[in-house]
Amino acid sequence: MVFRLANRFTASFGMAGALASAMLFMAPAHAQDSPMSLADRVARLEQQAQSQDQNRGNLLNQLQQMQSQMRDMQGQIEELQHQVQQLQDQGKAQYTDLDSRIGRLEKGAGANPAPAASASPDPAGSAAMANAATAPTPAAPAAMMPPAPSAPAESAAQKAAALNAYNTAFKSLRAGDYVSSSRGFREFIQKYPDDALTPNAFYWLGESYYATTNYQVAVEAFRHLLSQYPQSDKAPDAMLKLGYSQLEMKQTDAGTATLKSVLAKYPNANAAKLAQERLRRLSQQPVH
Template sequence: MKRLMTGLLLGGLAGTVAAQSSTGPLTVEDRVYPRPQSSAAPARPQGQAQGGTPAVPQEGVMVLMQQMQQYEEELQRLQGMIEELRHELDSSREAERARYVDLDTRINALAEASLDKAPQDDAPAGDGSGNAAASNAENDRAAYSAAREKLLARDFPAAGNAFEQYLKDFPQGQFRPFAHFWLGEIYRSQPSPDRNKAMEQFQTVVDDYPDHSQVPAALYKLATLQAESGDTTRARVTLNRIIKQYEGTSEARLAQGMLDQLK
């Protein structure tokens, strides 16, 4: 009996030794998580497809698709903003053209009114030269009207010569402020604008006829030429003068619009 028990114990001990020699010693992890059988194929690393080619995780594909959609939405938003800005710019240009047309129309109306209301007799009382003064006033009107007709016909060279001749022939002429103003416009509107001469004419209107109706328009033309010449500092000074001295006029509104653009 003892021999039988001893044989069983020795056989069990031999089997345990054989198992350890084939699989190695069992660790705590081996006892809790048994090792896979040697016949099973080794597991593929995560993210690697069969044959050794890396596979893109499904989560990564979704993230890329979401980012592309966000970029497309942002691009559409920016394109919409560009269209709005382009529309605003076109509207501003059209409004500016309309304001210039309105200004020139009013200037023409003022010139016509001045022609109709021109004094007929500038001679001092009691000197016996009433007829000569009346004749001089008529010649004054006729010379200015002839120059202005050339301007309306857009014959700018001929109009410029006519206005310059008018200023020489009538040093006290009643239409001199208008003649200086239109000369400034002619110099400014030439194919090769002479900004210096144009500014001289507008400045003459401002300095020599400070109470004349053409002064606000002459100041605005001055500011425009100053800005076009790159002298934005002087242009701002002139625009602020218009806004302060001629508040509520169309020239003041135009000046404020230009001042906003120069900031």
């Protein structure tokens, strides 16, 4: 009896030991799985945080790019506004120039009616003048002799030819054919250096080169006008475009000084308003 109880106790104790051993064996495995899962969760959280930081960085870069594009667009809008204003002023200058030339032509026609009358041929009158020229006339002192009729006719013809050449070059400029207009104004200046329209030709020659971004040659044309014809009506505009050309050539100090000279010399001219506006925009540009 006692022996059987001892065996049962031994068996029970053995089973208990086996269960304890199994529990001890399983406990480290469970303890090992739990910290690994936590580490994986921490790693995932860190990865998510890094991804969020990267997304925020990308959004910040996109925002900065958009701000830069907006600044560029604002500068382009201001430049377009300036070009529109410049075209408007140029149109006004063209009409003013045309009115002045028509006025000069009308004055010339009133002062010299004889050449205008002789523009239409009259065979009978020509024959009478030929007979009168061959008829003997009493001698007269040289000082009392009337001028030869051919001299006024040649002067009028030269003026008409000069005006026609100028108008042809000017039409090319208005049509946007700047190559033809520059060629036409150069030929006009070479052929009619003493004409009343020569200062204007120098200005529009500079405009033709400016429109084709040939700023160095434009500078030469504007400077020649300012040095040779300082009293010309085109002098304020020539100085303004001289400053613009210098700025386009990255000569910022020289261009700024020229625009300030426009304000000092021609404060009441429209060119002074444009110069002041350009100086204002220059002062707002960031310094690189």
